[in-house]
Structure formats: structure tokens, C-alpha cells
Amino acid sequence: MLNQDLGRGRGVYISTYGCQMNSNDTERMMALLEMVNFIPVESPEKASLIIINSCSVREKPVHKVHSEVGIYRELKAKNPDLRIGVGGCVAQQEKQKLLKDIPLLDFVFGTDAIDQLPELVAKCYDTGERQVAARFENEKPYSIETMVRNPGVxxxxxxxxxxxxxxxxxxxxxxxxxxxxxxxxxxxxxxxxxxxxxxxxxxxxxxxxxxxxxxxxxxxxxxxxxxxxxxxxxxxxxxxxxxxxxxxxxxxxxxxxxxxxxxxxxxxxxxxxxxxxxxxxxxxxxxxxxxxxxxxxxxxxxxxxxxxxxxxxxxxxxxxxxxxxxxxxxxxxxxxxxxxxxxxxxxxxxxxxxxxxxxxxxxxxxxxxxxxxxxxxxxAKPYDGQVYDTLFEAKSDVEGQIQGRTTHNKLVYCYAPESLIGQTVPVKVLKAFPSVLRCELVTGSAASTVHNGTLNL
Ligand code: SF4
Incomplete structure (x- = not known):
């Protein structure tokens, strides 16, 4: 039976490489670890559990894992409680070999073993032994619940x-x-x-x-x-x-x-x-x-x-x-x-x-x-001056500005109240760049001339 207080409020830091699938896996890892009382932290220095969620699509993936683990050498020396694990594609690819090649590593888990993460971490802490879980589950039906901790828009x-x-x-x-x-x-x-x-x-x-x-x-x-x-x-x-x-x-x-x-x-x-x-x-x-x-x-x-x-x-x-x-x-x-x-x-x-x-x-x-x-x-030029429905997603980094996207996946920046986050609102393009539209809110009759899927390029 898994100890629901496994983390005892200790910090967990996950470093994520690669595609959206990997970011999504990180979200799932965090959700599973929070359930057993680990607390997400912003930097590895504050963590007692560090996970590298690796990617092998781009260049020198194994080398990247080696060098990142190396950065944590001093933290490991200072904090005997610190456990370091590698997940994701490099873990799946290298399995046991990664543990053999990187003595600082405590555990390795493959892309099909994410849901075993709390058990794996528990075994690491309880037995003091290094762990590997990297078997594919090709036989079982693929059934998971989407885990999003604090969903946004x-x-x-x-x-x-x-x-x-x-x-x-x-x-x-x-x-x-x-x-x-x-x-x-x-x-x-x-x-x-x-x-x-x-x-x-x-x-x-x-x-x-x-x-x-x-x-x-x-x-x-x-x-x-x-x-x-x-x-x-x-x-x-x-x-x-x-x-x-x-x-x-x-x-x-x-x-x-x-x-x-x-x-x-x-x-x-x-x-x-x-x-x-x-x-x-x-x-x-x-x-x-x-x-x-x-x-x-x-x-x-x-x-x-x-x-x-x-x-x-x-x-x-x-x-x-x-x-x-x-x-x-x-x-x-x-x-x-x-x-x-x-x-x-x-x-x-x-x-x-x-x-x-x-x-x-x-x-x-x-x-x-x-x-x-x-x-x-x-x-991008034909977007200038047009009106598009935009779903606002979040505050931007600029004071007073919020950001969202059009249906065409163009990122919209607009000075507008935060209360519009989560709403779909017509905006007029002031200046169009290839991926970004700088916009203003429109009201009245202009709002009825929305161009959504009908832009004639
Ligand atoms: S093998 Fe790779 S590139 Fe080809 S379809 Fe599958 S994921 Fe895409």
C-alpha cells in the first residue's frame, strides 16, 4: 500500500525537454507526485526529488541527460535525501544502461511507466536501491485519466x-x-x-x-x-x-x-x-x-x-x-x-x-x-485591419495586456481587462506578424465583421 504522505511536503523539480507530449507527461508526473504530498518547486536547489523528462528526437539526447545530472552533483553531496530520476524517451531507449553510466542517478522510468512513478520513488527511498521501470505495456488497453492540476483556459x-x-x-x-x-x-x-x-x-x-x-x-x-x-x-x-x-x-x-x-x-x-x-x-x-x-x-x-x-x-x-x-x-x-x-x-x-x-x-x-x-x-499582411474572434488564455508579460489565439493559431496580444480571459472576443488587428497579431478590442458594428475561417489568402 502506497504511503499517501510519501513526499512529506518535500520539493519536486521536473526538467522537461522535447515536444508537447513530454510537457503533458510532466504535468501527469507532477499531479501523481502531488497526490503523495510532494510540492512542486521552481528550482532544483529547493528540491528533494529531481526528475529529468528527456527527449530523444533532437541531437545528443543522452549527452544532455549526462550533463544535466552532472550539474546536480553538488546538490546531491549536500543533501543525502535528494533522489534523481530520468524519465521520457532517453530513459525508454537506454533503460538499465543509463543507471550503469550515470552513478548519480537513482531511478529510470520509461514512457509507459509514468503511472508507476510514486511506487518507484517510494522504493528508492525505502530500500535505498536504484530502480528501473521501462517495459512497454503493449497488451493492456490504453486507458488513462487526463491529469491537469490547475487547468487554465x-x-x-x-x-x-x-x-x-x-x-x-x-x-x-x-x-x-x-x-x-x-x-x-x-x-x-x-x-x-x-x-x-x-x-x-x-x-x-x-x-x-x-x-x-x-x-x-x-x-x-x-x-x-x-x-x-x-x-x-x-x-x-x-x-x-x-x-x-x-x-x-x-x-x-x-x-x-x-x-x-x-x-x-x-x-x-x-x-x-x-x-x-x-x-x-x-x-x-x-x-x-x-x-x-x-x-x-x-x-x-x-x-x-x-x-x-x-x-x-x-x-x-x-x-x-x-x-x-x-x-x-x-x-x-x-x-x-x-x-x-x-x-x-x-x-x-x-x-x-x-x-x-x-x-x-x-x-x-x-x-x-x-x-x-x-x-x-x-x-501575414492580409491579417492587418481584419477582425478575428480570439479566445483569451492568460495575462501577457506586459502590464495591462492579455493574450490569446485566433482559430488559425495566431498569438494575439491586446490591451484589455483580465476579466476577458476565458472568453472569445472579436479583436481588430493593428499589426500582423507571421505568428503574432497585435490587436485592439472592437465593439459595436465592427464586431459583426469577424473573419474566422474565411480569410482569403
Ligand atoms: S515514425 Fe515518427 S515521424 Fe513517422 S509518423 Fe511516427 S512519430 Fe511521426
């Missing part, structure tokens, strides 16, 4: 975990396991409970949300429809979509429930060249990707698109890179997330023998980002 909700796609550059299938979806009914209950606690917008999270499949057979489109019809959530966002699984049904549902489903789709292309896409194992050609973009834009006029791109994938020729370059010019995304390829453990592409030199990757990346900057600024 927006909340993140995991709808599935893992990935079955095995893109040749990506470590996720090895660190997050096979795809498993949460039950539709469980998600509806979860989101109704968040709404009852004041949440107005949810972002549904998964590595590949389009392959969501509930036990009852409902797919992602049907999940969106159920959330739009059966809950009072005001706004629904989701990430990440896989182009090969984005279908017409999802487009139709997005258009039909446009008042709730946001006009922003992140559609990772990764490359604009069919041969490179084949070597990446992405499951679509350039033409098929462009067909999906057309299907989405025809079905949801004015929707905003962003993407992920990798430059310098092994064997990428100058001509193949130019296809990626021409893709951004052709699609004209509002925003791109572009990275230089770097090899990841276990992945097929890491073993390809035609790796591209670093300086060449940097040159290609600079070129892509420079062109995208110009496109993003051009696309």
Missing part, C-alpha cells in the same frame, strides 16, 4: 500513444512503442470534466492522430464529431496529423463543425521529393501530398497550414533538396518547422552510408528558412 489531452509508421529517421516507435488509442467514451468523459473545470479549448495529442481508432471502431473524424456534438468544449485543436491518413471524411467534419474545430492544420511533409519520401518510408509521394493539401484547402477554405521539413536526409541530392524548396513556394505554409537531419539510435536512416556533410545541411536549412520568412511575412 486550454488543456492538452492524450488520445493515443506510440506510432506504427517507422519513418526511417524517427526514434519514436522505439521510445513510445506501438500505437494504442484511448476509448472514445473515456475521452468524452475526460473532456466533459475539463469543461466543467473551466477549460474552453482542448488540444488532442498523438504522434499520428489520424490513425486514432477507439475499441468501438470510431476513427479520428468520428471522435472530433462526437466531441463537437456531445460536449460543450468551445474549441478543438489536434496535433500531429500524418498526410497519408488525412482523408475527405476528416475534411468534411472539420468544415461542418468549423465553429469548434480550429482552422489550423499541421501537416508534416518532411521532404518535397518523392524518392526521398520513399527512403524516409513516409507512405506518400510529392504529388499525393499536394493532392492532400488541395483536398484540405478546397474543403476548408482559408485554413492555415504548417509543416515539418528535414533537410540533408542521407543521399538527398541538390535537385531533391530543390524539390523541398519548391514545395514551400508552392504550398505557401504560414509556418514551417525545418531541421537538419541527424541520425537517431535504432533507426534505419542512421545506417545509410550516404550521409550529407554538416555544412551542406546548414546551407540548405538557411536557404529554406530565409525563403519561408519571406513567405510568412507576405501571408
Amino acid at each position: 486550454t488543456a492538452f489531452v492524450n488520445i493515443m500513444k506510440g506510432c506504427d509508421n517507422f519513418c526511417t529517421f524517427c526514434v519514436v516507435p522505439f521510445t513510445r512503442g506501438r500505437e494504442r488509442s484511448r476509448n472514445l467514451k473515456e475521452l468524452l468523459t475526460d473532456i466533459k470534466s475539463l469543461v466543467a473545470r473551466g477549460v474552453k479549448e482542448v488540444t488532442l495529442l498523438g504522434q499520428n492522430v489520424n490513425s486514432y481508432e477507439s475499441e468501438c471502431g470510431a476513427d479520428f473524424g468520428q471522435l472530433l464529431k462526437a466531441l463537437a456534438e456531445d460536449t460543450d468544449i468551445a474549441r478543438i485543436r489536434y496535433t500531429t496529423s500524418h498526410p497519408k491518413d488525412f482523408n475527405q471524411e476528416l475534411v468534411d467534419i472539420s468544415q461542418k463543425y468549423r465553429s469548434k474545430i480550429c482552422d489550423y492544420i499541421h501537416l508534416p511533409a518532411q521532404s518535397g521529393n518523392t524518392e526521398v519520401l520513399k527512403r524516409m518510408n513516409r507512405g506518400y509521394s510529392r504529388e499525393e501530398y499536394l493532392d492532400k493539401v488541395k483536398m484540405i484547402r478546397d474543403g476548408i477554405p482559408g485554413v492555415v497550414l504548417s509543416t515539418d521539413l528535414i533537410v540533408g536526409f542521407p543521399g538527398e541530392t541538390e535537385a531533391q533538396f530543390e524539390d523541398t524548396y519548391s514545395l514551400i513556394e508552392q504550398v505557401r505554409y504560414d509556418n514551417i518547422y525545418a531541421f537538419k537531419y541527424s541520425p537517431r539510435p535504432f533507426t534505419k536512416a542512421a545506417r545509410f552510408d550516404d550521409q550529407i556533410p554538416e555544412d551542406e545541411k546548414s546551407r540548405r536549412l538557411d536557404l529554406l528558412l530565409k525563403t519561408q520568412r519571406e513567405i510568412s511575412f507576405e501571408l
